[in-house]
Amino acid sequence: MTTVGQAIAVESDAVATAESGRWQRLDEWLARTGERFNPILVKETRQALKSRQFLLTFVLVLAACWIWTFLGLSIVGPSVAYQAAGTVLFIGYFVILAFPLTVIIPYTAFRSLSAESEENTFDLLSITTLSPRQIVSGKLGSAAMQVLVYLSAVAPCLAFTYLLRGIDVVTISVVLLYAFFGSLGLSACCLFLATLTREKFGQIVLSVVVIVGLFLAFLMVFGFISEFMSWNYLVAADSDFWIFTAALFTWYATTFAIIFLAAAARLTFESENRSTPLRVAMLVQYLSFIAWMAWPILAYQSSNDIYAVVLCIVGAYWYGMGTMMTTERPIVSMRVRRRLPQSFLGRMLFTFFNPGPGAGYLFAIGNTLAACVLLSLALVIGGWSSLVVSGTAAPFPVPTFARLWPLAIVLVSYLVIFLGVGRLVIAWLRRFTPVHMFVGVGMHVILLSLATAVPLVVQFSTYQFYSSGYSMLQISNPFWTLAEIGDGPTMPLELPLFLIMLPTTAFLVFLANWKSIAGELRHVRVVPPARLVEEEAAEHPTVAAVRTSPWD
Amino acid sequence: MIDARPMIELRGLSRYFDTTRAVDDVSFAVYRGEVFGYIGPNGAGKTTSMRVLATLDIPTWGDALVDGFSVVDDPDRVRRRLGYMPDAFGTYANVNVTDYLDFFARAYGLVGAERLRALRHVMEFTQLKLLADKPINGLSKGMKQRLCLGRAMIHDPTVLILDEPAAGLDPRARIELREMIRKLAAEGKTILVSSHILSELGEMCDKVGIIEQGKLLAVGSVAEIQAQTHAYRAVKVRVLDRLVQLIEWLGQRDDLQEVRQVGELVTFSHHHDRSFEAELLRTLIEQQFAVAEFGSQTHSLEDVFLRVTEGRVQ
Numbered sequence: 001m002t003t004v005g006q007a008i009a010v011e012s013d014a015v016a017t018a019e020s021g022r023w024q025r026l027d028e029w030l031a032r033t034g035e036r037f038n039p040i041l042v043k044e045t046r047q048a049l050k051s052r053q054f055l056l057t058f059v060l061v062l063a064a065c066w067i068w069t070f071l072g073l074s075i076v077g078p079s080v081a082y083q084a085a086g087t088v089l090f091i092g093y094f095v096i097l098a099f100p101l102t103v104i105i106p107y108t109a110f111r112s113l114s115a116e117s118e119e120n121t122f123d124l125l126s127i128t129t130l131s132p133r134q135i136v137s138g139k140l141g142s143a144a145m146q147v148l149v150y151l152s153a154v155a156p157c158l159a160f161t162y163l164l165r166g167i168d169v170v171t172i173s174v175v176l177l178y179a180f181f182g183s184l185g186l187s188a189c190c191l192f193l194a195t196l197t198r199e200k201f202g203q204i205v206l207s208v209v210v211i212v213g214l215f216l217a218f219l220m221v222f223g224f225i226s227e228f229m230s231w232n233y234l235v236a237a238d239s240d241f242w243i244f245t246a247a248l249f250t251w252y253a254t255t256f257a258i259i260f261l262a263a264a265a266r267l268t269f270e271s272e273n274r275s276t277p278l279r280v281a282m283l284v285q286y287l288s289f290i291a292w293m294a295w296p297i298l299a300y301q302s303s304n305d306i307y308a309v310v311l312c313i314v315g316a317y318w319y320g321m322g323t324m325m326t327t328e329r330p331i332v333s334m335r336v337r338r339r340l341p342q343s344f345l346g347r348m349l350f351t352f353f354n355p356g357p358g359a360g361y362l363f364a365i366g367n368t369l370a371a372c373v374l375l376s377l378a379l380v381i382g383g384w385s386s387l388v389v390s391g392t393a394a395p396f397p398v399p400t401f402a403r404l405w406p407l408a409i410v411l412v413s414y415l416v417i418f419l420g421v422g423r424l425v426i427a428w429l430r431r432f433t434p435v436h437m438f439v440g441v442g443m444h445v446i447l448l449s450l451a452t453a454v455p456l457v458v459q460f461s462t463y464q465f466y467s468s469g470y471s472m473l474q475i476s477n478p479f480w481t482l483a484e485i486g487d488g489p490t491m492p493l494e495l496p497l498f499l500i501m502l503p504t505t506a507f508l509v510f511l512a513n514w515k516s517i518a519g520e521l522r523h524v525r526v527v528p529p530a531r532l533v534e535e536e537a538a539e540h541p542t543v544a545a546v547r548t549s550p551w552d
Numbered sequence: 553m554i555d556a557r558p559m560i561e562l563r564g565l566s567r568y569f570d571t572t573r574a575v576d577d578v579s580f581a582v583y584r585g586e587v588f589g590y591i592g593p594n595g596a597g598k599t600t601s602m603r604v605l606a607t608l609d610i611p612t613w614g615d616a617l618v619d620g621f622s623v624v625d626d627p628d629r630v631r632r633r634l635g636y637m638p639d640a641f642g643t644y645a646n647v648n649v650t651d652y653l654d655f656f657a658r659a660y661g662l663v664g665a666e667r668l669r670a671l672r673h674v675m676e677f678t679q680l681k682l683l684a685d686k687p688i689n690g691l692s693k694g695m696k697q698r699l700c701l702g703r704a705m706i707h708d709p710t711v712l713i714l715d716e717p718a719a720g721l722d723p724r725a726r727i728e729l730r731e732m733i734r735k736l737a738a739e740g741k742t743i744l745v746s747s748h749i750l751s752e753l754g755e756m757c758d759k760v761g762i763i764e765q766g767k768l769l770a771v772g773s774v775a776e777i778q779a780q781t782h783a784y785r786a787v788k789v790r791v792l793d794r795l796v797q798l799i800e801w802l803g804q805r806d807d808l809q810e811v812r813q814v815g816e817l818v819t820f821s822h823h824h825d826r827s828f829e830a831e832l833l834r835t836l837i838e839q840q841f842a843v844a845e846f847g848s849q850t851h852s853l854e855d856v857f858l859r860v861t862e863g864r865v866q
Contacts, residue, residue: 039655039658043647043655043658047644051646119642119643120638120640123603123636123642127634128631129628129631270610271610271624334624334625335625529622531620535629
């Protein structure tokens with residue numbers, strides 16, 4: 001027979017067991033969740049919590065917030081009761097927050113990766129099963145977590161500014177989101193820079209560059225927040241602001257992806273495919289740019305300038321990307337060849353994504369040509385749609401068309417010539433020495449600079465041509481020529497000759513490149529080695545080798 | 553029992569840095585459970601070959617395979633099977649022994665109980681249990697080497713590449729390390745180890761490869777290389793008296809060479825086998841020489857190394 005006391009004891013034990021069971025389950029759940037985190041994030045969090053630098057910065061940020069609170073309130077004085085003082089205090093808090101977000105955290109990310117090389121841990125890390133993307137995302141995750149910690153430290157102060165009136169929740173949230181993504185973007189850039197060199201001297205130079213750059217970014221943020229707050233308007237009510245934000249976010253996301261993939265590619269083992277993901281990201285950025293440009297094109301289709309501007313931006317973009325793609329090593333490893341597209345359709349559409357300078361050259365030219373076609377279509381569709389919508393016969397935009405096509409022909413010709421000649425020079429240099437990516441890009445820049453500067457110098461140092469304006473001499477100068485065609489009130493008199501000479505030269509340069517391009521295009525998928533097939537079969541006995549898509 | 557497929561195989565491996573041939577057409581194979589000693593002077597190409605094997609560098613020509621997988625074409629498969637201990641210890645700030653090993657266990661994809669088991673096993677094997685909470689910056693050289701070995705074997709690799717693991721260790725730590733390596737080999741792990749302490753390697757390695765100026769000069773067991781490099785067997789004799797007569801008597805024999813006195817010993821060489829030495833000993837006793845000591849002088853790994861290499865660096 002149990003006494004009441006015993007019964008209570010048993011009952012309380014049962015409750016305690018149930019409670020401890022709940023805690024245990026929570027603990028287990030947390031442990032399971034922790035297992036899914038990126039190991040680098042876990043390690044860096046542990047390190048940060050023990051680091052003096054983090055502790056010091058955190059305490060300083062809190063102290064600065066306290067000091068600013070007292071200082072700000074004393075500046076506002078008794079008028080705080082009836083005046084909207086939130087904006088003034090918000091600017092102060094934001095500047096305090098911006099310092100760790102724009103300087104400390106990105107620089108910590110930079111040091112975190114460069115220290116891996118200095119401390120000989122990068123080799124150890126790179127031979128684990130962590131992928132380069134996991135390494136970069138782990139470092140970025142750590143930066144994001146630090147941003148959140150600083151944000152949460154300053155959050156009470158920011159909430160306080162809302163109570164002081166003059167600033168709404170949407171504005172506070174938007175500014176903080178900008179700050180969060182800005183800090184993350186700077187951290188990604190710093191991580192990319194940290195991958196550029198593993199040599200001591202290079203890292204010291206890069207450190208200085210990074211610090212100077214980050215302080216400049218901090219000053220820009222300071223200027224931005226002062227300007228933004230001085231507008232004194234509600235962002236929530238402004239549709240243009242949200243359109244601008246959406247466009248900015250598109251640019252941010254695609255650029256972030258390119259920088260992230262570029263950093264990961266720099267850490268990737270040489271025989272891996274480093275190019276294809278980057279080319280996909282470039283294409284997405286390019287397409288998103290074209291998509292955003294559709295709005296001004298359709299809105300201001302009567303203007304000639306918008307087409308010329310879009311086309312020139314596209315040309316500059318693919319020239320910039322092309323300088324890097326045409327510097328790639330012309331070797332496609334057997335590992336990469338195992339995953340090349342093999343069907344006719346797959347090879348037709350995706351060969352341009354294959355690594356190699358030839359495929360990259362074609363990719364840059366092909367995308368610029370595609371922009372020309374898209375813009376022509378936009379002209380035609382724009383004229384047709386205005387006819388349908390307004391019911392009046394819109395004139396076919398002959399003047400625009402007549403300006404666009406010469407511009408397109410000249411632009412594409414320049415792209416083919418400059419990238420092609422640069423590629424040939426790099427291929428020639430490779431016979432004697434390995435050509436680093438930066439040397440290759442530098443070579444392209446030197447070529448373009450020479451082609452631009454030499455005719456300019458000749459013209460401006462010759463009495464006969466000094467004041468004659470644009471002349472035939474400038475045929476190798478793409479900037480002036482394109483400006484003359486796209487911008488000038490009249491076409492240059494030499495245009496018909498240019499339309500023959502430049503495409504012909506481009507054709508000849510393309511022909512000179514063709515042999516090596518064709519060599520790259522002939523790469524086909526190879527069978528994986530027997531040992532790999534044997535292990536794959538052992539690991540996945542039920543999965544048969546089937547085509548997973550029509551592109552395979 | 554030796555498997556048909558080598559666990560480590562270098563096939564004409566070459567690695568050039570501009571005009572320097574760091575590794576030049578090196579080929580050898582190591583089988584399961586073997587300890588392979590990689591010997592050579594500084595700058596011979598040992599570390600470069602090991603870095604290629606560890607998928608940290610790429611060969612200019614040739615290939616290296618780990619368990620049949622190419623380090624160039626399947627580095628991911630190789631990494632799963634391979635533990636690498638470089639000559640430089642990589643360390644993180646504000647990290648203790650457990651955190652360090654835990655991080656690498658996670659980095660190798662070990663989760664939950666499997667990770668905890670691996671940590672426990674490695675700590676026990678390397679005797680780091682008592683130092684679990686100690687910051688790694690405060691560890692001694694020997695402890696760091698143990699930790700580094702523990703990190704290399706945290707994912708239970710079948711192949712271990714150890715670059716100068718005994719460098720800077722005191723004699724006790726060296727002996728402990730040697731025992732650990734032999735124990736790992738007994739567990740079936742294949743080990744490629746480089747060292748300057750040749751006496752250590754001679755005792756722990758089943759096979760050695762001698763490399764100089766990027767070229768592999770000799771490969772095989774120490775005895776095999778001895779046989780290749782030392783055509784003559786050296787013998788030493790100690791007698792209690794009649795030392796001069798012994799030297800004279802030995803000197804008169806045509807089948808013995810290089811007869812000389814070294815302190816109280818007489819040394820000479822011959823190109824016959826051990827039965828010849830047994831017969832010679834019997835004859836000496838018949839000749840009334842009071843033989844107190846008679847034995848073959850075995851060539852140490854140092855002798856072999858010195859005979860094979862020329863001390864050149866690139």
